[in-house]
Each structure stands twice: as C-alpha cells, then as structure tokens.
Amino acid sequence: MTAQAEAPTASTVTGHIDPAAAFVPVQTRSARERSNDPASFPVPSGREVNWKHTPLDRIASLLTDAPGAEAAVSITVAGPLAAAGLRHGEAPRGDVFVAEDVTAAIAWSRATEAVYLSIPAGVELEEPTIVDLRGAGGVAHAHIVLEAQPNARGTIVLRHAGTAALSENVEIIVRDGASLTVVAVQEWDDDAVHVAAHQARVDRDATLRHVVVSFGGSLVRINPSVDLAGTGSRGELYGLSFADAGQHLESQVFLHHHGAQTSGDVLYKGALQGDTARSVWIGDVLIGPDAVGTDSYEANRNLVLTDGARADSIPNLEIQTGDIRGAGHASATGRFDDEQLFYLQARGIDEEEARRLVVIGFLMEIVQKMGVPELEQRLVAAIEAELEQGPAR
Secondary structure (H helix, E strand, O other), rough: OOOOOOOOOOOOEEEOOOOOHHOOOOOOOOOOOOOOOOOHOOOOOOOOOOOOOOOOOHHHOOOOOOOOOOOOEEEEEOOOOHHHHEEEEOOOOOOOOOOOOHHHHHHHHHHEEEEEOOOEEOOEOOOOOOEEEEEEEEEEEEEEEEOOOOOOOEEEEEEEEEEEEEEEEEEEEEOOEEEEEEEEEEEOOOOOEEEEEEEEEOOOOOOOEEEEOOOOOOOOEEEEEEOOOOOOOOEEEEEEEEOOOEEEEEEEEEEEOOOOOOOEEEEEEEOOOOOEEEHHHEEEEEEEEOOOOOOOEEEEEEEEEOOOOOEEEEEEEEEEOOOEEEEEEEEEEEEEHHHHHHHHHHOOOOOOHHHHHHHHHHHHHHHHHOHHHHHHHHHHHHHHHHHHHHHOO
C-alpha cells in the first residue's frame, strides 16, 4: 500500500514566508503609538508614515534624548494673563497631552516646568496675550499649557523668532462653553529648526480656533491634533505658510470628532517660491462612532510661484458612523491663474504688481481669520516682504 503524504498545515509551511512581509505599518493617525516615555519610540528611519516627508538630518539634534542648552530659548508673556509654572504631575499638565512621536516625548520629559496660562471662568479678554519665544542658539525643549475655563473668551498668540533647534509641546484645554483662539506664528531666522506638537481637547458647546502661520526657519513642522470631545463642540483649524528656497514647512493636522453634533472647518493655504522650496500638508479627519450629527470639511490649497518648488498635500477622511450632516475634503496645488493675471493687466496693472495682488488675495482669507488687527497687519507686511525678496534666500 502506498503511503499518502500528509498535507502541510499552515503552522508547518514556513520556508517561503518573509517575516518582514507580515509587518503592516500603522497608517491611520488614531492608531499611532502614544506615550510620554521617549523609550517607547524607535529613532525614526524616514520610512514611517509620519516621518517620510520630513528631512530627518535637519532635526537630528531633536531626536536625541539629551538636555537642552541653558537659555537657548527665552519665553516672555505680555498682556492680560499672568504665566504660572507647572511641573510634571501638576494638573492640568497632562490632562490632554500624550506624545505621538519621539520628539514630543523628549520635549515632555526634558521640559521640567511648563508655562501655564489660564483664562478664568466667565471672563472675556479684550486684548490678546502674547507669548514670545526667542531663540539664542542651541537645542531647547518647551511645554506650554493653555486653558480656557468654562464660558471664558480670549486669544493667545505664540510668536517664535531668533534661532534655535526647538522641540515644543502645546497643550490646549477649552472647557464647557468657552471660546479660545490660539495663533502660532513662526518668524524664525533662516537656520532655525522648530518641531512642535499641539494637542487640544474641546468640551461641550466650546469652540477652538487654531491658526498656524509659518514664514521663517530652515525646517518648521507644526502638528496640531484636536479632539472635539464634548457635544456641540467646534474646531476651526487654519494655516498659512510661505516657503522660500531651501525651506521645509510642514503640518500634519488631526481633527477627531468624538462627541455628538460637533462641527469642524480645516483650511490651510500655502505659497512657495524658489528652487527646493517645500511644503507638506497631511490632513486627517476622524468621525468616531458616537459623533452623530457631525459636519466637517477639510481643504488644503497651494500656490506654486516658481519652478523647483514642491507642495505635497494628502487629505484623509475616516468615517465610523453613517449618521452625519456632512463630511468632505479637498486639495489643490497649482500656478497662477492666467485669467486673473490677464484681467488685472488688461486694466493697466503691470505683471509684477498683478502677481503680488493675486498672492495677497490668495492668502488673505487665512489672515483675516486671526481676529487680531495688529497681527493681521504684521502678516500682510511679512507677505509683502517675501514677495519683494523673491525666490532666492
């Protein structure tokens, strides 16, 4: 009798299986590892979904878990709010923030005292509070906690200038019925490097307007993450960037609709001029299973002014419930509209002035969302300066 060979089972067939092929990388923002322990994260290789667009050689000093330099970045506060300090374990530090990557985890552990600003319950601030962060060279780590207590109203502006390699965490808490505007302005010197993680929670019937404005710096990477946790909460996430030759300006935005009847509006706009000017925008919107009645939209638009500039734009939308009012996303990158230029030139405006008007008109939609007239004027002047400077840095 001829013996029959036993069919191999799945557990015995190993000869042609590549263990590396079984690895499936994390793709969705919500599934990423989160920890404030730097040891929880491997050093990025550049192949990870959240690092593959970032030139890691420029931020090498921020990937090492080592103390920063004394007085590398000074922080001063002006306006109606007085700053306090929060050490590790002191609430509300850590109520919201849990790092998503190694740079944020290092900043969490190395920033021994956080700057804390809180708008008291029921108070409406008539003028903004300005937080100036000025770099004097060297590596620095910072943690900032911003809180709007119930039914408070106000604006806080974070202004970055000088030169440094800064890893910064910004923790934002908007409690029931409050309305908070946070504007982060990056006007760094040409050699500065700035990596920041902004994480926010918006409670019941509260609103957060979050604006990122990036002009200066060799590399600026600002990643906002907003959790619309409470019923009826709203998130408005806006961004403006102007990249010149050699600059890398990046934002990875995450808007999580967690509570019911929430609404979100995400709009980032960028202009680029000069060889190797680069912008990266990744927008993730997650509408969770309990976020019934959600209304959400995200868009990114880029205006490329010269050859050699490149804008990467990646919108993502994940919906886990069918009971929503609406959701959508859009992305567009292009050059000048020839019809707009023709229209302006036909009315006696020379080409250079016509181009200036088109760029300013394109970016003004974001500038006007600041709600701070003095800052809006300053940003218009900065846009004018970028255009006068031209593509070369």
